[in-house]
Amino acid sequence: EAGVAQSPRYKIIEKRQSVAFWCNPISGHATLYWYQQILGQGPKLLIQFQNNGVVDDSQLPKDRFSAERLKGVDSTLKIQPAKLEDSAVYLCASSPLMARGEQYFGPGTRLTVT
Amino acid sequence: GIQVEQSPPDLILQEGANSTLRCNFSDSVNNLQWFHQNPWGQLINLFYIPSGTKQNGRLSATTVATERYSLLYISSSQTTDSGVYFCAVELSGGSYIPTFGRGTSLIVHP
Numbered sequence: 001e002a003g004v005a006q007s008p009r010y011k012i013i014e015k016r017q018s019v020a021f022w023c024n025p026i027s028g029h030a031t032l033y034w035y036q037q038i039l040g041q042g043p044k045l046l047i048q049f050q051n052n053g054v055v056d057d058s059q060l061p062k063d064r065f066s067a068e069r070l071k072g073v074d075s076t077l078k079i080q081p082a083k084l085e086d087s088a089v090y091l092c093a094s095s096p097l098m099a100r101g102e103q104y105f106g107p108g109t110r111l112t113v114t
Numbered sequence: 115g116i117q118v119e120q121s122p123p124d125l126i127l128q129e130g131a132n133s134t135l136r137c138n139f140s141d142s143v144n145n146l147q148w149f150h151q152n153p154w155g156q157l158i159n160l161f162y163i164p165s166g167t168k169q170n171g172r173l174s175a176t177t178v179a180t181e182r183y184s185l186l187y188i189s190s191s192q193t194t195d196s197g198v199y200f201c202a203v204e205l206s207g208g209s210y211i212p213t214f215g216r217g218t219s220l221i222v223h224p
Contacts, residue, residue: 041216042118043157043214045213055210056210102147103159107154108156110155
């Protein structure tokens with residue numbers, strides 16, 4: 001079974017530029033999560049989808065971050081415009097069940113904003 | 115929101131030693147998972163253990179949900195066990211927001 005795929009693996013941009021990350025979850029997994037992990041900290045949930053609907057986005061900075069999951073499969077996370085403090089690893093995870101499911105993580109995208 | 119505290123924050127061991135990592139949480143939870151983040155940043159599932167005890171090779175975990183803690187045991191540690199260990203919980207009662215602790219950084223020396 002293929003794991004969670006993410007791209008790109010690394011991205012360097014200047015502040016005020018925009019960037020997009022892509023995630024393909026494990027086949028059949030209904031729930032998809034995007035996390036931000038700042039160096040030295042645990043991952044922080046940004047947004048959670050169940051199929052193509054948003055379950056929770058209370059911790060997503062909506063003035064600059066947006067995410068979508070068209071057709072309930074792949075998802076993209078966008079930052080526009082980026083700030084220096086957005087430098088982090090962005091992790092995607094998927095789960096076969098909401099609330100009682102196990103999460104499986106992709107390799108992450110390391111973003112550096114200069 | 116729920117508070118998740120992990121201890122110790124850092125741990126240095128010699129190969130072959132045993133260790134216990136702890137995760138305390140401030141409220142009742144539906145889900146609890148232990149992860150190992152390897153030096154390349156990949157988060158690897160170790161256990162899904164909202165309650166009870168599980169074992170997988172040299173690793174085992176116990177969650178006492180009524181007392182709001184979980185323990186991860188590593189026996190006969192190897193250098194490949196190095197990395198950061200996270201616990202993640204999900205509050206019971208309908209809040210579907212997984213919350214991670216700050217992790218325990220483990221270094222195993224040969």
